[in-house]
Amino acid sequence: MKTLPELGDDSVVRVSRQGGVAAIHSLSRPREIEFAQCDTGQRRRICSVLEGCLPLDSSESGRGDQRFYQIEVRSRAGETVLKVPEDQAPGDLVHLWDKGQLL
Structure with a gap:
């Protein structure tokens, strides 16, 4: 299983939705989150989401x-x-993908 690199002020997280019948860039709606712009609580919540996604990672995604x-x-x-996988x-x-932030 993959692991996350150490995340600091210079870290950037980019989330996009990919795949589907038609690859239309506007539907992927990439979101980029710069850790330098986040407070400690936001960083912690984002890291928690990312860690929860680690076991879901699949190279089969998008088939x-x-x-x-x-x-x-x-x-x-x-x-x-x-x-x-969606x-x-x-x-x-x-x-996070839809709003570019967590509640």
Whole structure:
């Protein structure tokens, strides 16, 4: 199973929805979250969502017409890409993608 790199002020999380019958960029609606713009509580909640997605990561995502969420985590320590099938995505991940933030 993949692990998250250490996340600090320089970290960026990008969430997009991919796949489906027609690959239309506007439907992917990528969201980019810069940790430098987040307070400690927001960072903690985002990290919790990301850690919850680790066991859902699947290289099989996107086969056929299946949609999936692609999560790119970039930091000084490296980059991690997760692919989470849409039908298994936690509600907080969907909200993060939809609104670009958590409640």
